[in-house]
Amino acid sequence: MLRLALLGVVAFAGLVFAANPKAVDEVLKWQKVQFDLPESVTANPDGYIPINNIPMSGVHYKNRVFVTVPRRRWGIPSTLNVVDIAPPFPNTNPVLKPYPSFELNELRTDLQPDANRIVTVYRPRVDRCDRLWFIDTGMMEIPGNFTIVQRPSIWVIDLKTDTPIHRYEIPAKDVDSGYGLTSITLDVDPDDCEKVFVYISDLQTYRMLVYDHQNQKSWRFLHNYFFLNPLEGDFRIQGIPFSWDDGIFSIALSNPDPVSKFRTAYFHALSSNSEFTVSTAVLRNETAARRSYHGNDFQLLGYRGAQSQSSIHAFDRETGVIFFALIQQNAVSCWDTKKPFAPQNMAIIYKNDADIVYPNDLAIDNDGYVWFMSNSIIKLLYTQLNLDEFNFHIWRANIKQAIKGTVCDPTIRANVDAVQRFGESTGGDRVTFLEYKDKYGPGGGPFGGWGQTEQKRPGRP
Template identity: 40%
Template sequence: MHKHRDCYRLHQLLMYTSSPHSEEIIDAATSAKTVNRDISSPRIRYIMSHQESLLCNDTRETNNSTTSPKLIPYPNWAAHDTSNGKPLIVSPFRIRADKCNRLWVLDNGKIGNLENNTTKYPPALLVFDLETDTILRNYVLPEEQVKEDSGFANIAVEDTDCDDTFAYAGDLGKPGIVVYSWKKNDSWRIMHHYFHPDPLACDFSVKGHNFSWTDAIFGMALSAPNADNYSTLYFHPMASYNEFSVSTEYLRNQSVADANFNAFKLLGNRGPNAQSSVSFLDPKTGILFYSLVNLNAVACWRTTNKEYLMKNQGRIYMDDMKMIYPTDIKVDYDDNLWILSNRMPIWMYGKLDSNEVNFRVFTAPVLNAISHTACDVTPRSDILDKFVNKFKNVTNKIVAKLVFTYIKDILEKQVQVEAKAVKCKSAYEVHRSIIQDVLNRFFLKEIREKVQ
């Protein structure tokens, strides 16, 4: 079992909340079980001390408390200490735990990258052993693969073979993917125009803050391997409405990628105002999860669908208060979906209200999260049962009315006969008393109630 199953980034302080939640997606604090999660926090501003920009392991027994958990530095305080120059971990943006019990840390190497005097170290890939918490690799990206405006913010790890693992680091500043081979301990840079931002999709609006971002390739999600042990990488720029894909067969070799430009495919469009940052693919169900940052939502698409259309995409969670800026998505090895929201645009362009919950972690079993959406993969027997029961109810009412009408006709004829014989009663009174007596005496009480 993995000690660290899910990885998230955070800009300041993580706070759990036990506020009301939806039917399927719940706040992590409402789940009464031990939480073991890794959280990374980039050093975006100088005002953040090394205590606020560390990679943490949060372990506690949840008890529906709204108190923020204590964050423990990973692997230790020394790895984040800047007092003696460059620390081991400078500014981790996103991290990934693989099936080989390794933690991959994408360190973009920048301190204060929202300031004018940004401190820059070479970006690096750090790989830790999660059993011993010791570092296995510290691979600094070669200078020729890092451009002046480079900003490495997301990583996908293809861990089909633990000895031949590949990591894909997306460059949102200077569009490209740096591919790293564990076996070769080498990397190369792939470029394609699908990695670039769409100039018509650069306008964003989050909680009243309007801004323009030109972020290139951001969302990256890997499918389960095919028969040849190659995965499909689903990707998109953040400033884009489109989704793209390419087989990792063309990424594992730079010359092959350059020679197969058309291997990169346009899948389709998410629709207006549907820019997305992060994404993650659940290999068991084949469901692609992705954020919708302008809509304060997380959506999904079933990769077995032949078409990437709006009608084939589902919204699994949407909330204009709790899901402001969903910034990371993961599925763990126990088939649970995890989502982090952190209100980053409010923090960047306004001010966070300390009286509000600004950072939330949501979780739900994957099958519950996609239930009754366009991504549902479970046979909907409950829907069929509901339809059958509704049909039975309608049928019973029709039958009841027919039976009631039939008996009523018979009785009306009988009334005509009885009315002639009973001179002291009106025909109406005889009619009513006979019908009431028959209906109460025999089996039609239930039917009469349904008709009424």
Template identity: 35%
Template sequence: MVAANSGNWFQSWGPPSFITDQQPIYSPLPLRNVSSPSNYDFNYQPLVQSSPAYGPNSLLTYMLALSVAKPKPRYYTGSEGIRIETTGPFKTWYYWKTLDFAYPTEEDRQIAILKEEFIPKNNLPLGVEVFKHRIFVSMPKWKPGVPATLAVIPRIPRESSPNLVPYPNWDWHRTDTCESITSVFRVAADTCGRLWVLDSGLINVTIKPKQICPPKILVFDLKTDELLFKHVLPDEFIKEDSLYSNIIVDVRHDCENVHAYLADVWRFGIVVFSLARMKSWRITDHLFFPEPLAAAYKVHNLNFEWTDGIFGMALSPYSRYETDRILYFHPMSSFREFYVKTSVICNETGWSEIKNAFRVMGQSRGKSGHVSASRIDRNGIMFYNLVTRDSVGCWDSRKPYKRSNLGLVAQDEETLVFPNDLKIDQEKRQSVWVLSNKLPFYLYEGLDHDKINFRVLSAYVDEAVKNTICDPKITGYDTFVDYQGEDDCY
């Protein structure tokens, strides 16, 4: 593992001081009204009944959730006649064997295939975001033949495996100019009706990475789909082999005093961008590096090694009663979670002078505790993808971060093979969205295109945590136990 420079690595930890058991429900930031086109159905309602009511069997339910049993998915027919697949509380809204795109004409599509501008087997969805009536999907240019790196589909499905519509349009996906969108890993929608697109500028990532354009942030107005502004990262932030692969947006009480945090997964840094100042700065810390013991992965029968640094990020809920937020983060190749106050990293010149500002969260998740994406809902419940366990996990941030407080909301060896991205939408009743994509098999073995390879799933957050240790109704007054032995080395 990465060694700490000072202090005790296995710190005794409770939730940050302003997150207590006595704190009221977090006050969400009011949403702006964003009109939706009439050709989309905005009303998003569950198509199945709720989970069983909370009751005295909650402990049994929790123990079953932690078991290794992998229930087979169930199916039912939705209102549009679409076959809906369920995995615990999750419903699969979309699935694909191979991605395809909505070309203007079939002739255009065939020409693109002939010129190898579109190679279907090389396209893989990596990122997902949901805002109002639309779902956004990103396709990084891992290999040649990816015609559009960002696309959109309706939130309410009309078909199970639709063609992807390039966002905001085909003109933005030209390959002859850096004014277009080059290669996107993740996007983020904020509460002000804007889509933040992190363009890595990197192509052929799995063959011979080539930085053909500088990394940049593009921000679109989701009412008009017009570009509002862009910010190109300074040359000094682009290290050799840098890969900017994740973004999270920090909006508080207004839409101008906003910060975005960008993760450089291969060169172990965070770039902080201030919208009010239209300026960015890069921060580093030893906790951004991968842990050697976590560099070995096993997904089903596939073994591989990744030395990926800081990747997943999640923000504590905004509260009008607090002036600060917590940024939780972890390297991809790590079994641990870390945190820092946003007031620290938003201080361009002073962040490096604050000793021990970046800190370790309690206990390790244990062996095979690799997590890709994570997000926190308005009530302070963190959801995260366990990529080597075919699972989605959870943690109630009011409870100490230790294994007995880390719950499991879904697990399946078919529908959740490498759950890669995860987002929580902004609806009054929030849902957690997951994209699973079999990424390691795409990279090392190739995918079987006679089988379903990619899925977009969602579950209401309250149903997902019901009767698990993450349920706010299940309270405990335990404290963190300081594990000094080798039991916590993973």
């Protein structure tokens, strides 16, 4: 407890805190996002509108970082992009290159479906077999003018050749549209690159989609634990109060069990401070997805603590530590999965009140680093985004150095030996979940994620 108390004082006293400062590098930062584009695109008034381009991912692979810009407004020329990085860091205002080509990212002028193009990508992931996986939601999420361009699809790109090698169109039985499919998690067989299960969060309808790559099939699960906790849907970031109702947002996978070969899936809703688990033995079972009652297959793991709502989290297969992007604390925290799940057994590895304004993505690469990004989207939604300031940042932290000496370090004893669950400190033990209702946009409630005063673009129906 003393360790946590001291940590809180240090974090409050300054704008920037790191458990081990040398472990964290700021790699990329932008005032505004710019693209390597044909002149014909930039000359078009609708081709590129700087203020509307908000990056959503920073995924590292061999001196490249993949940066996505979802089409949530007009003037976004390319949704999937790449940046080449090189020290000294940070690289400032690097130009985004459409990946693997501008042609794949360019929309048809008539907005008709095209299986050879992508519309909106949020958070891609790289697997151990040198492949980039992502969801194309198929949607333009323009406030007041949501447009389903095509069916959502799962894409795979060979990173050695920069060539798309697979596309799976998600059937209507699994999702009505791609709206809300904002994060994916890869479950790759350690011995066979073709045996892959993909777990997809659907924050809008509070469901989890499962894709069996080898057999080209998909199905979805519904469970109360995918819903938000209505007691934890109020936020305050940069002094701005707002309410969100986002459900299941992130799924992290443990190492395979030595005997069963299945993994533990850790998951949570964005509007919640609790963490839940389920075995991938359940998720891989298409028959189990049809059950109306799941018994004890899904479990409440524990409570992260007040104001610990997390966007994305990820598991490090070498240390067994999970990292959380904490959106209200402008920070990244950690937890050693071998210790009881309780706030006292978690630590802040990096906090930056000046620059981490909504940490929206976090991923672990194959080199022992956790990468995380903040995109200041809260300012755009509810106040004003100033393109003369640095708004978008991507950091990396050496995992072993970052956790060294903290309670997340496997060599350090746990602070408490019991799991903490929501409500236990006040004597309550019930969590009520809100039923799903149609809404206009994830991340911002009824106004499509872009604020109450936003108007649709003149001249468009």
